[in-house]
Amino acid sequence: MSVTLLFLGPLRDLAGEQEREVASPLDWAGLIEQVGPKIAAQLEDDRVNIACKGKVLADKRALIAEDGDEVALLPPVSGG
């Protein structure tokens, strides 16, 4: 019973890994607890999005991930 957390872009460096399995179900509070303070601070930023099952959540704090779901943490996209 697990959820796959995916760290995209610069969050990958901050996490020190590309992905991690965590216990399901996973909600916003559970996610914040799982990722540690550095990533949690990033997730609080409005420009950081969360996708669950390949869809960007309109309200990331309403996250409910079930067994087998993929949760992607999406920092702001690069310009340039």
Add this chain to the structure above:
Amino acid sequence: MLATPLDVRLLEKGMSIGEALAAFNAAHEEAGGVVSFLGKVRPDGDVRALELTHYEPLTLPGMEELAANARTRFDLDGALVWHRIGVMNPGEAIVLVATAARHRRNAFEAADHLMDHLKSAAWFWKRERRDDGWHWIEPRDADRADLARWNSPRT
């Protein structure tokens, strides 16, 4: 073979610009004009390479939506939107956009619109390798401003 009216791709290897544009032109015989834009890795100081990462479930569907929106908004006959991912060297192509329309103004504006949206509303993360290692590229205010001009009344 190109898909019509929209051909949207993520490419892991280099693209043949001439062949792509010839095929796009051939696929849109009825168009009065074709406009293309080629974006390249800028040779910039000590930048040795640029890496683009994406997120499979979002990036290509997002690009397809941008292309469909541009087609409707500018009454296009068709569009080609090809974007590289992976590691590129300075001078290499990153993105190729081509638009076909009955009249040139629509084709120009659609290419501009597509590029502004690919820059700041598509799911890509970029980092560049300089002499002292890899650096992530932050979102730029200029890109947000470029995007915003399409939301003001009738631009």
